Amino acid sequence: MDTDDVLGKAPLFAALDRESAAALRAGVSEMNLPKGRTLFREGDSGDRLYVVLEGKIKLVRTSVDGRENLLSVLGPGEMFGELSLFDPRPRTATAVALTDVRLAGLGHDDLRPWLTGRPEVALHLLRALAQRLRRTNDVMADLVFTDVPGRVAKALLDLAERFGRQSESGLLVHHDLTQEELAQLVGASRETVNKALADFAQRGWLRIEAKAVVILDVERLYNRSR
Numbered sequence: 001m002d003t004d005d006v007l008g009k010a011p012l013f014a015a016l017d018r019e020s021a022a023a024l025r026a027g028v029s030e031m032n033l034p035k036g037r038t039l040f041r042e043g044d045s046g047d048r049l050y051v052v053l054e055g056k057i058k059l060v061r062t063s064v065d066g067r068e069n070l071l072s073v074l075g076p077g078e079m080f081g082e083l084s085l086f087d088p089r090p091r092t093a094t095a096v097a098l099t100d101v102r103l104a105g106l107g108h109d110d111l112r113p114w115l116t117g118r119p120e121v122a123l124h125l126l127r128a129l130a131q132r133l134r135r136t137n138d139v140m141a142d143l144v145f146t147d148v149p150g151r152v153a154k155a156l157l158d159l160a161e162r163f164g165r166q167s168e169s170g171l172l173v174h175h176d177l178t179q180e181e182l183a184q185l186v187g188a189s190r191e192t193v194n195k196a197l198a199d200f201a202q203r204g205w206l207r208i209e210a211k212a213v214v215i216l217d218v219e220r221l222y223n224r225s226r
């Protein structure tokens with residue numbers, strides 16, 4: 001997919017007609033980030049919003065004793081770095097390239113006139129924020145109410161929805177996460193998450209591969225996630 005196609009999927013551009021999209025596009029700068037490189041850190045001052053064009057970005061928060069909480073994994077068409085646009089304070093999370101990544105960046109100052117001049121763009125961004133809040137509420141409720149295997153099942157299905165593709169043997173989800181990162185996403189220890197994965201594999205619901213899983217029985221995994 002070329003840059004315009006991917007950008008067109010992003011909430012920022014989705015509301016725009018072709019001409020306006022081209023005008024906003026003029027302010028966009030593209031950049032490449034090699035796998036493992038940090039784009040910005042929690043606490044940095046932020047002046048840009050980004051859309052992932054290719055590859056995956058992880059958003060992480062680190063506790064004072066160095067433990068990491070993985071907030072989200074973002075892929076093509078997904079946006080981040082907008083919180084410090086609406087609420088001009090430091091970055092709320094650290095952004096790291098999970099794979100080699102290509103990004104489109106747009107300065108907050110270039111964007112503000114678009115938000116005040118075009119309420120439909122602001123509405124689309126608000127909708128994206130509302131979706132994020134819904135998701136965060138679900139994640140919080142799951143941390144309180146759902147056991148670790150249930151959270152692992154849910155996280156895999158969420159990743160499958162965005163990164164899964166049908167293969168001959170099942171739904172291949174190339175999430176690019178190490179087992180440690182998967183545990184950080186679920187909010188549990190690596191050992192507990194590995195045990196849940198091994199149990200799912202033993203039941204025939206999925207197959208574990210390097211930084212990927214093949215989901216063989218979506219329905220059973222879904223039932224376990226509820």
Ligand code: CMP
Pocket residue numbers: 046059071072079080081082083084085090091092093094132136
């Ligand atoms: P900003 O605070 O500018 O920089 C970090 C970005 O991470 C933030 O904007 C959001 O785009 C993104 N982010 C923060 N919290 C979450 C979350 N809970 N889920 C998904 N993305 C988030």
